[in-house]
Amino acid sequence: MFTEKFTLDREYFRECFDESLPLSDRTKPKYALLVFLIVLAVLSWVVVKNHYLASFLALLAVLEVVAFIYRKPWWVARQMISRAAGSLVVLHIDDEGIKAVNPYKQYQFLWHEIIEAKQTDKGVVLKTKRGMQYISRAAISKQAFDFILEKTKI
Secondary structure, three states: OEEEEEEEEHHHHHHHHHHHHHHOOOOOHHHHHHHHHHHHHHHHHHOOOOOOHHHHHHHHHHHHOOOOOOOHHHHHHHHHHOOOOOOOOEEOOOOEEEEEEOOOOOEEEHHOOHHHHHHHOEEEEEEEEEEEEEEEEEHOHHHHHHHHHHHHHH
């Protein structure tokens, strides 16, 4: 029914991250891990008296905080160094589902496989048992976007 094309560029990846993050389980820091690392560091310092181990565990806690703070630029940078960056994605949207093809990856979501679909300000996030997929409103035609919304009943 619809065939849409778009390029996986930095702006698309940024939008994908921003629109998908509120629907993921990574919106909060791993507090339990941070407390665990800090407790182990203190125990290593006081009880075991191994200052190298204590310093290492404390640095791991700091690294976890830094990773959380810079998760967006880190994720976008990893996407930009992947083979798929800059490649052309061809979406085929029909009555069966959505099929995406680029030179490095191919996937297909059938409509009945979609567990949840959330419309965001800039697109739609489709959740299946295999994970989430974001489709930008700017990357496809209005008719194709409306068709996706109709099929997922948002």
